[in-house]
Amino acid sequence: xxxxxxxxxxxxxxxxxxxxxxxxxxxxxxxxxxxxxxxxxxxxxxxxxxxxxxxxxxxxxxxxxxxxxxxxxxxxxxxxxxxxxxxxxxxxxxxxxxxxxxxxxxxxxxxxxxxxxxxxxxxxxxxxxxxxxxxxxxxxxxxxxxxxxxxxxxxxxxxxxxxxxxxxxxxxxxxxxxxxxxxxxxxxxxxxxxxxxxxxxxxxxxxxxxxxxxxxxxxxxxxxxxxxxxxxxxxxxxxxxxxxxxxxxxxxxxxxxxxxxxxxxxxxxxxxxxx
Numbered sequence: 001x002x003x004x005x006x007x008x009x010x011x012x013x014x015x016x017x018x019x020x021x022x023x024x025x026x027x028x029x030x031x032x033x034x035x036x037x038x039x040x041x042x043x044x045x046x047x048x049x050x051x052x053x054x055x056x057x058x059x060x061x062x063x064x065x066x067x068x069x070x071x072x073x074x075x076x077x078x079x080x081x082x083x084x085x086x087x088x089x090x091x092x093x094x095x096x097x098x099x100x101x102x103x104x105x106x107x108x109x110x111x112x113x114x115x116x117x118x119x120x121x122x123x124x125x126x127x128x129x130x131x132x133x134x135x136x137x138x139x140x141x142x143x144x145x146x147x148x149x150x151x152x153x154x155x156x157x158x159x160x161x162x163x164x165x166x167x168x169x170x171x172x173x174x175x176x177x178x179x180x181x182x183x184x185x186x187x188x189x190x191x192x193x194x195x196x197x198x199x200x201x202x203x204x205x206x207x208x209x210x211x212x213x214x215x216x217x218x219x220x221x222x223x224x225x226x227x228x229x230x231x232x233x234x235x236x237x238x239x240x241x242x243x244x245x246x247x248x249x250x251x252x253x254x255x256x257x258x259x260x261x262x263x264x265x266x267x268x269x270x271x272x273x274x275x
Contacts, residue, residue, distance in 0.1 A: 217247025
């Protein structure tokens, strides 16, 4: 299960509407190059698929590039870890639009408490530093609706019964690290889009996404990977969402218990296949 749809999907239900902040129009004679960190993540794979179909050149970055299983004349894969600044520098030349779908993997027990997390702030610092050193100016970063509904790090553990509240408390360190990463990016001087998707599923595109920039994105709502990737690629070269955090949701409500059951069943099947 992808960490973003598991983590973001259990936030509390709130309502809001989206009002664009500013447009950043870009005029190019040919398709841009996308530097995609987390190319083998589920969302990264969909961006690769759709991006190549649209004619973009993609530089993919992953710890195990062979996991992508895609070969294309417009795709170049790089091996590295987001914590390794030198590996990031080796990919960038200054001309790319930078995207990151990197995230922490889900715990073996989806309802277990997650300890200290720093992958997001470390990633933010490394990407910002590398981009400024090389001259890249635009960053599209995957975050989560969970940052909007995060629990107080020092707050009391909630009583059993409400899975959404328990998940937010268990993941409070993770969501706080995401939040701190967002603050780094907002203050960086780069042009950015912070993506806060809800629970993502591997289903055909529904074209039903809604957007919010007030910090009150409804939680526990389902969107598809296909719609998520299409939105990103639709706004790579312009649009009204630059320099804002975009909550992404739909009217389809997630069933946390059912999704956790699916996740555990998938884990069991994977373990059995590995024996």
